[in-house]
Amino acid sequence: MNKVFNINLGGIAFTIDSDAYEHLSNYLETIHHHFRASEGYEEITADIEARMAELFQERLENRPIVTLQDVKHVIAIMGTPEDFGAEPMGDEAPKSSSRGKWKFKTGKRLFRNTEEVVIGGVCSGISAYFGIEDPLWVRLFFVLITISGGVGIPLYIILWAVLPKAETASDRLAMRGEKANVSNIGKIIEEEVAHVSKKMSELGDELKAEFGSKKKAPRRRTILKENAVLPMAGFISEPPLPRGFMF
């Protein structure tokens, strides 16, 4: 069993399997990305979409639903942007060059991770950048250099001031070094929704604990949790949808 979508491709309506849909929108995303800088961008992409619609029609004949196989077949016929010729139309120059001091070859960027904060999210941002599973290790490192030499606190404050907050979904992908394509952005948004609802239910438990049973009075726990909830209030007020996300 498979979910289906109804799409309009090049002015023709198709019913398409969900996995096929995902594959197709990934492909179209790369096409759009490739031609974004070139002259006649809209025309090229519209023509390509129209041609793909035609190919789907030819291939489907009387079958009702576009499958993943059909999408793969049509993409093989159309080819990927790399196949279109060596030179990308227009200039794609600002690729790995100096767009940000913190951008390294990995395509990762340093951000403050506002999703996992103790103070400013600096440590969790750093651990995301280096792929360290648990930000605890980075935090421990900061504590250590604070105790041993005292540079920890000023260093932390400088990083806090300098590093940008990972605000949009694509920022958060760049923080982990993942590419900002459609499926990844979808993933991030799902995670955000899950994150917010988790925090909300935590808040609910919190209130229950606060106003409900005062018999056991888990005082210490509550205080700790309040701290965890505070930064999240700021998080909710920010819209979880990325800027410039157009689909």
Add this chain to the structure above:
Amino acid sequence: MRKGILELCILSIISDEQEAYPSDIIKRLEESQMIVVQGTLYPLLARLKSAGLLDYTWKESGAGPPRKYYSLTSDGHEFLDGLMDTWNQLVAAVKHSTRSLTANKKAK
């Protein structure tokens, strides 16, 4: 180089058909094994159009959305003539330079 040749082929197909639908251009290019993937055509058409060599009109089709039909502008005709001359010169030059090679092959 190959792209230039492809442009020449596209222009001459369009001039041949007078008004050409991209999918028909693709069909003819594939017959002569000029393109490997179909996506190659569209950026080229856009470039030729923005260079003022091509123009298109929308036409209703029997079924489905309206289609774009490309035709050569007068600049396009001129450009095609120029390209054709260059191409002929090139072919002659290559033939001339490799004549001993082809002659040897024939002898074998």
